[in-house]
Amino acid sequence: MTDLTTLPDEGTRPAAEATPAWLKEGAGQGIRSLRARRQADPNYGGRLVEAARLYQRACHGDRRALIDFEEAMTTSDFGLLFADILDKQLLGAYQDWPSTWQMYTRRGTVRDFRPVKRFALDGAASTLDEVPERGEYPEAALIASEYEYRVTKRGRRLDxxxxxxxxxxLDAFRELPIILGRAAKMTEDKFVTGLYASASGPNSTFFSAGHGNVVTGNPALSVEALEVAMTVLASQRDSDGNPIFIDNLVLVVPPALEVVANNILNAVQIDAATGGGDGTGHNQLRVNNWLARRVSVVVNPWLPIVSATANGNTSWYLIAQTMAGRPAMEVGFLRGYEQPQVFVKAPDSLRVGGGMAAVEDGDFETDAIRHKVRHVLGGVLMDYKMAVASNGTGTP
Structure with a gap:
């Protein structure tokens, strides 16, 4: 089980080092959206650390701490503290869950839920023309490509x-933020996969003969097929006919191709029949595996799920890393809500002796306790010249 106090916004710290400064760091939003007041309160950080340690001892079986925890939950101040603790746990689980889409997808932010436009400029990058003395400088045309998407709300409620x-x-308390945090991260992974992969393999609208970004013959993944893919990608030109320089590439494969992909990129040497060999083992070139310096492997377990109809275990994708300046796709998040948020339903009952009932007592009718998570994201495919794919069937 993940330790509560190893889930700060940046880095990790053991329980003994859980300081007010760490717990007051402000990524994400608290359940009750009182961050401004808390930041201004110099005593809040110390109380938050004390509450976190009490919760930690209760979760580890300290019966006295459990009794103290349940008694403390009847006070409104402790409820606010505990809300921030749950929020930190959710954020920690979200950040710790493995995800690799950021390696080949640009991350953006949008202001609201209305459609947002993204523009990419092409042209005017060809070699400069010679200008004679007193001659007029030639004018170049810029070609703008327009892309549009909007973010939408995703969420779930747990009763x-x-x-x-x-x-x-308290096991349910401890598990809840972790479950919801992982769900938010997996939502991102599946959404990104669904941009470039379809039910039958590579997205045929994005990866097409017209775009020139399908590996010739749709070969199964191999050294030779990777060579063809890199050649196809390198043959792309901008609107002026200039080459597009790509430093690093990401090879995205399903789990079924993980061994093949890593064997190719982690081989110490490659015996190459081309470039002087005859393909029969005579006069072959033996070279160091320079591919490992250019290509990184990403194993995407969502590929066989998204491409469940066909080719989910054979399709593979070669995508330029985002620092290339011409992203193949973008995923956007709502500004101020870039990370998931967890909420708890306020109690709707009063104790006979006075005062609101604790959230953990449940609602008036059924004693139900309700939490929900909200995550906002959207995205779009952009420059097809930055990616190439094969369905791995060997069929053109």
Missing amino acids: WTWEMRVNDD
Whole structure:
């Protein structure tokens, strides 16, 4: 189980080093959106650390700490502290869950839910013309490509009961943020995969003969096929007919091709029949594996799920890394809400002796306790010249 106090916004710290400065760091938003007041309160950080340590001891089976924790939950101040603790756990689980789409997808932010436009300029990058004395400088045309997308809300609600909380001795509390954080990260992964992959393999609108970004013959992944893919990608030209320089590439494969991909890129040497050999083992070139310096492997477990109809285990993609300046795709997040948020339904009952009931007592009718997570994102495919794909079937 993940330790609560190893889930700060940046880096990790053991429980003994959980300082007010760390717990007051402000990525994401608290359940009750009171961050400004908390930041201004010099005592809030110390109380938050104290609450975190009490919660940690209760989760580890300290019965006295559990009793103190349940008694503390009847106070409104501790409820606010505990809300921030859950928020930190959610954010930590979200950040710790492995994800690699950022290696080949540009990350952006948008202001609201309305469609947002992205523009890419091409042209005017060809070699400069010679200008004679007193001659007029020639004018070049810029070609603008326009892309549009909008972000949408994603979320889930979890209902559980007061009896479950009592029986589990806080295990449900401890698991809830982790489950929701992982769900948010997996939502991103599946969404990005669905941009460039379809039910039957590579997205045929983006990867097409017209775009010139399909590996010739759709070969299965091999050294020779990777060579063809790199040649196809290098043959792309900008609107002026100039070459497009790409330093680093990402090879995206399903789990079924993980061994093949890593064997290719981690081989110490490659015996090449081309460039002087005859293909029968005579006069072959033996070269150091320079591909490992140009290509990184990303194993995407969502590929066989998204491409469930056909070719999910054979399709592979070669995509330029985002620093190339012409992204193949972009994923955008709503400004101020770039990370998932967790919410808890406020109690709707009063104690007979006075005061609001604790959230953990559940609602008035059924003792149900309700949490939800919200995540906002969207995206679009952009420059087809920065990616090439093969469905791996060997069929053109």
